[in-house]
Amino acid sequence: MEAVLRRHWPAWNGTLQKRTGGWNNTTYFVKGNGRSGVLRVYDTHRDRDKIEFEHAVLQALSKHSLSFSVPMPMRTVTGETVVQLEKEGGKYVCLFDYIEGKSPLEQDSSFAYSFGEVTGELSAVLATFKLELAPVYRPYYALQQSYPLCNQEIVREVCLNPPEPLKALQEELRLIGKVYEEITDSLHAMEELPHQLVHGDLNASNLLVKDSDHSQVAALLDFEFCTLDVRVMEPAVILSGFLGQPEETQAVRDFCQGFSRRVHLSSDEIDALPVLMLLRKVDVFLHFLSRFLEGTDQPHVLQEQVKQVSADLLQLSDRGSWIQEELVLAGMAPS
Structure with a gap:
């Protein structure tokens, strides 16, 4: 994944930390060059259309003044927001800007x-x-x-x-x-x-x-x-x-x-x-x-x-x- 990051998102080059949990995707936290991101590997499907629709929704949401944040897909050096790996069975990978916040505690419902x-x-x-x-x-x-x-x-x-x-x-x-x-x-x-x-x-x-x-x-x-x-x-x-x-x-x-x-x-x-x-x-x-x-x-x-x-x-x-x-x-x- 570090090689993928260097090749497609070189400005985000840094260390990767794998996040636990998740049934459908593998997630890595990216830290380096003074910025943080989230690298997502889609594990359960190889359907680019699904990802591109998801990104179209997120990009449309970014044009609205919302009271909350949503993930923002980062473009590669070639201007795309999704990359297909040559190995790993052709899985797709995307990079999102990091959003500040915490996952709620399991027994907390105050939110x-x-x-x-x-x-x-x-x-x-x-x-x-x-x-x-x-x-x-x-x-x-x-x-x-x-x-x-x-x-x-x-x-x-x-x-x-x-x-x-x-x-x-x-x-x-x-x-x-x-x-x-x-x-x-x-x-x-x-x-x-x-x-x-x-x-x-x-x-x-x-x-x-x-x-x-x-x-x-x-x-x-x-x-x-x-x-x-x-x-x-x-x-x-x-x-x-x-x-x-x-x-x-x-x-x-x-x-x-x-x-x-x-x-x-x-x-x-x-x-x-x-x-x-x-x-x-x-x-x-x-x-x-x-x-x-x-x-x-x-x-x-x-x-x-x-x-x-x-x-x-x-x-x-x-x-x-x-x-x-x-x-x-x-x-x-x-x-």
Whole structure:
């Protein structure tokens, strides 16, 4: 990676420190010549169109006066923002300017209100975009097209007759299969809801809070999955991620209030929220099932995801209506 940096971004030449974590990409912090950057290696796909669309969104966002930061791709000596490696199986690499801030602590949800505000701000801006490039990723509700390795028959078979590595998780898989079947029949109705560009993967791991005040969001990160989808999918993803947190109730309430200051959802969108939160969890399962079937992950990765997804689905069955009510109440409150 140091040779890649010297060749394509010589002004950024310096030391690289590999960052831990991340399922889809490998990240390095770059320090040298008085500047800092983040080098990202895309590990799970070789689709240049996906990266170029992501960068087009980020460049368009940079033209707006936002209250938060977003990553800015740096151009190479030849003027591109993405480089394909000759080795490493032809993986793509990009360099982004470093953004000051901290990842929130795992059990901290004090940033929830600010998270709601900046998510609403982002949603309002993305709604105005009409980019020349077309998004590559499909909306969440297009499950059949998004995961060709996981058609309805395969999912049903895995959930009802688990393969050997998943035998001990029969109860969890039956629940996932049941929810999958329930929501599949209702997804066609999502096509009638308001659509726009959405980030699609906002959660605590894809944001930074300010060093001086951990309750304030400093940046939103990782726009790789940005695509055209139903507008309400953005809060659905985030709200489903608050489940199980120590301060879950306050976090949900604070986020809804912050988000509703910027975006007012229709009654149809709020009605769709419980299904969309379930859809987010099912989508996570299909993502990791696909990785397992294609040999990307070892069985233990899918095993852990099955446990987490099934636990989240149980919580959603109890909490989905309450979260929906919080969003309604937040929308009624004066700004």
